[in-house]
Amino acid sequence: MRIAVDAMGGDYAPEAVVAGAIAAARDLGVEILLVGPQARVRDVLARHRGAPPLEVVDAPEVIEMHEPPAMALRRKKRASVVVAIELLRERAVDAVMTAGHTGAAMGAAMLGLGRIPGVDRPALAVVLPTKTERPAILLDVGANVDCKPHHLLQFALMGSVYAGAVQGVASPRVGILNIGVEEGKGSELTLAATDLLRQAALNFVGNVEARDVFNGVADVIVCDGFVGNVAIKFGQGLALAIRDIVKGELAGLRGKLLLFYLTPLAGRVRRMYRRIDYREYGGAPLLGIDGVVVVAHGSSNARAIRNAIRVAAEAASHRLVDQLRSRMPHLGVTAQP
Amino acid sequence: MRIAVDAMGGDYAPEAVVAGAIAAARDLGVEILLVGPQARVRDVLARHRGAPPLEVVDAPEVIEMHEPPAMALRRKKRASVVVAIELLRERAVDAVMTAGHTGAAMGAAMLGLGRIPGVDRPALAVVLPTKTERPAILLDVGANVDCKPHHLLQFALMGSVYAGAVQGVASPRVGILNIGVEEGKGSELTLAATDLLRQAALNFVGNVEARDVFNGVADVIVCDGFVGNVAIKFGQGLALAIRDIVKGELAGLRGKLLLFYLTPLAGRVRRMYRRIDYREYGGAPLLGIDGVVVVAHGSSNARAIRNAIRVAAEAASHRLVDQLRSRMPHLGVTAQP
Numbered sequence: 001m002r003i004a005v006d007a008m009g010g011d012y013a014p015e016a017v018v019a020g021a022i023a024a025a026r027d028l029g030v031e032i033l034l035v036g037p038q039a040r041v042r043d044v045l046a047r048h049r050g051a052p053p054l055e056v057v058d059a060p061e062v063i064e065m066h067e068p069p070a071m072a073l074r075r076k077k078r079a080s081v082v083v084a085i086e087l088l089r090e091r092a093v094d095a096v097m098t099a100g101h102t103g104a105a106m107g108a109a110m111l112g113l114g115r116i117p118g119v120d121r122p123a124l125a126v127v128l129p130t131k132t133e134r135p136a137i138l139l140d141v142g143a144n145v146d147c148k149p150h151h152l153l154q155f156a157l158m159g160s161v162y163a164g165a166v167q168g169v170a171s172p173r174v175g176i177l178n179i180g181v182e183e184g185k186g187s188e189l190t191l192a193a194t195d196l197l198r199q200a201a202l203n204f205v206g207n208v209e210a211r212d213v214f215n216g217v218a219d220v221i222v223c224d225g226f227v228g229n230v231a232i233k234f235g236q237g238l239a240l241a242i243r244d245i246v247k248g249e250l251a252g253l254r255g256k257l258l259l260f261y262l263t264p265l266a267g268r269v270r271r272m273y274r275r276i277d278y279r280e281y282g283g284a285p286l287l288g289i290d291g292v293v294v295v296a297h298g299s300s301n302a303r304a305i306r307n308a309i310r311v312a313a314e315a316a317s318h319r320l321v322d323q324l325r326s327r328m329p330h331l332g333v334t335a336q337p
Numbered sequence: 338m339r340i341a342v343d344a345m346g347g348d349y350a351p352e353a354v355v356a357g358a359i360a361a362a363r364d365l366g367v368e369i370l371l372v373g374p375q376a377r378v379r380d381v382l383a384r385h386r387g388a389p390p391l392e393v394v395d396a397p398e399v400i401e402m403h404e405p406p407a408m409a410l411r412r413k414k415r416a417s418v419v420v421a422i423e424l425l426r427e428r429a430v431d432a433v434m435t436a437g438h439t440g441a442a443m444g445a446a447m448l449g450l451g452r453i454p455g456v457d458r459p460a461l462a463v464v465l466p467t468k469t470e471r472p473a474i475l476l477d478v479g480a481n482v483d484c485k486p487h488h489l490l491q492f493a494l495m496g497s498v499y500a501g502a503v504q505g506v507a508s509p510r511v512g513i514l515n516i517g518v519e520e521g522k523g524s525e526l527t528l529a530a531t532d533l534l535r536q537a538a539l540n541f542v543g544n545v546e547a548r549d550v551f552n553g554v555a556d557v558i559v560c561d562g563f564v565g566n567v568a569i570k571f572g573q574g575l576a577l578a579i580r581d582i583v584k585g586e587l588a589g590l591r592g593k594l595l596l597f598y599l600t601p602l603a604g605r606v607r608r609m610y611r612r613i614d615y616r617e618y619g620g621a622p623l624l625g626i627d628g629v630v631v632v633a634h635g636s637s638n639a640r641a642i643r644n645a646i647r648v649a650a651e652a653a654s655h656r657l658v659d660q661l662r663s664r665m666p667h668l669g670v671t672a673q674p
Contacts, residue, residue, distance in 0.1 A: 068521075130578075131578060145523065177567060179479060179563055179570075186563075187482040209570055210566075210571035212574060213574055214575060214577070214578040223567075225516075226524045227563065227564055230516065230560075233547035234547035234548065234568040234571055236547075237550055237552070238575060238576060241551040242576065242579065
């Protein structure tokens with residue numbers, strides 16, 4: 001298993017990326033190719049004594065977070081994310097992980113790898129914890145704004161294949177994110193998409209209210225990328241606000257005495273926050289791209305980078321793309337403009 | 338100040354509504370008219386000894402939560418919410434509070450009171466806590482799916498008037514909920530609405546990312562009702578999931594010892610949950626209706642009912658509707674189909 005890692009992606013690149021890549025190589029037994037400006041990446045690598053030897057692939061250009069991705073991709077042909085995708089296209093690696101600009105990663109992946117037949121728009125999928133043992137996959141969370149009904153159908157099919165192939169869920173329950181559980185509720189988009197979902201070869205369970213996502217009522221939940229992105233970030237903002245209140249209270253003396261008792265509690269709450277915070281849950285696969293590309297949050301630390309590499313390795317080892325390639329075109333979905 | 342309360346609205350009606358109304362009459366010094374099946378409401382009232390004498394207005398019919406509102410409003414002319422709205426239309430009361438079906442309340446209000454000139458679509462507004470002293474008003478959170486750009490403009494104007502008139506915020510900062518802060522990001526709807534917002538007589542501060550809502554970056558944040566509803570409910574679901582984890586941990590013996598220490602901490606966290614949970618924050622005004630109508634969550638307990646009556650009383654005493662009537666038509670907004 002060989003994974004190309006965009007050494008320059010993310011707010012704490014290349015330091016956090018290199019540290020996370022070393023951890024992944026050590027813990028997961030995968031081979032890492034660090035892609036970035038050679039001298040700079042080697043310099044950071046050299047500071048990690050006793051680290052496993054990681055290969056470095058030179059890519060002298062960097063796409064910054066504030067650059068409009070389309071223009072950056074045209075101008076910077078040797079940007080780290082572009083070179084990493086190129087390695088995947090040439091089958092020199094099995095997957096790519098980047099914590100850089102999601103739009104740039106999507107653009108580079110579309111240009112370099114293209115879509116799986118039957119997929120009009122690749123989607124960004126996040127895996128959320130629930131109160132049950134089974135997580136919930138929510139997609140799209142930001143790759144596509146202004147979706148059409150058949151896009152949501154394709155998200156459902158891709159999410160269902162992911163849940164089955166990578167997470168081992170038999171007959172994944174697929175729902176559509178909506179403002180009520182009653183039939184007939186929803187926007188023009190969700191009502192039209194529901195008609196398509198009912199007719200598809202899916203275990204469709206109908207509307208899912210946003211507050212029930214965490215109750216484990218469905219394994220795969222589809223929505224427009226605008227809605228998904230807002231929901232995820234609203235949840236993050238709320239969770240962080242609650243955490244700040246708790247932290248503020250613990251700062252006092254009484255709080256300090258508490259820390260001994262609170263350790264197990266804090267640990268569980270922290271894990272919950274981590275799983276909702278996409279710095280932590282391990283990266284979001286770009287489903288529908290003809291190759292495994294995983295995007296980690298821009299503010300990923302070394303642990304988040306390691307986890308995102310794990311997600312990429314799991315998707316590659318479960319042959320996610322082969323599964324999508326063999327199943328998507330046969331599920332009655334034809335690409336529409 | 339006289340407020341008509343829909344005694345039959347909500348999951349715990351009429352018991353919780355009557356208890357909340359008694360608390361409001363006692364604490365807030367407002368006069369309450371309980372609207373519902375007379376014998377049944379009087380029966381519940383009689384169980385509260387020493388309660389202030391509340392007037393009861395007979396309304397023998399009840400709209401159930403599962404009924405399609407349009408049909409229910411046609412068939413049940415003497416439903417409690419309809420009769421309550423009628424009292425407001427006749428100026429027998431200053432405001433209406435209901436914890437019944439939001440769609441039924443909106444429908445009854447539209448039929449009985451109509452819209453303020455310059456408003457195409459009334460919106461449901463929620464007041465959210467932030468890390469700063471100032472709350473954030475988010476609208477629409479569910480009254481309108483499939484909004485047009487000029488609807489979002491009108492939501493912004495109404496929210497701005499509410500923040501100024503009821504909350505006393507000078508020159509309220511108005512933002513638009515979006516998937517990124519950068520200019521040019523967003524859906525067709527948000528991009529077109531942004532153009533309108535820039536030109537309006539508003540203190541427009543641009544895009545607000547969902548995770549920043551709780552950071553207090555804007556006083557008024559507008560969005561499509563589908564997006565707002567999903568965001569609010571996603572936040573609620575997450576908050577409840579975190580609370581369940583905390584509760585589970587506290588159930589153990591070690592947890593019980595902790596309770597003594599945790600009281601102040603738990604109190605603050607509980608308040609945070611309460612304010613995000615719309616059973617608790619006190620009801621959402623239907624902005625744009627030609628009369629003060631406040632909707633409380635269906636699962637409101639007595640405290641939530643009392644708080645929602647408080648919100649209705651505040652809006653009425655600050656002459657919210659007069660302010661909206663005088664400002665909306667002159668802000669360059671013309672009703673569009």
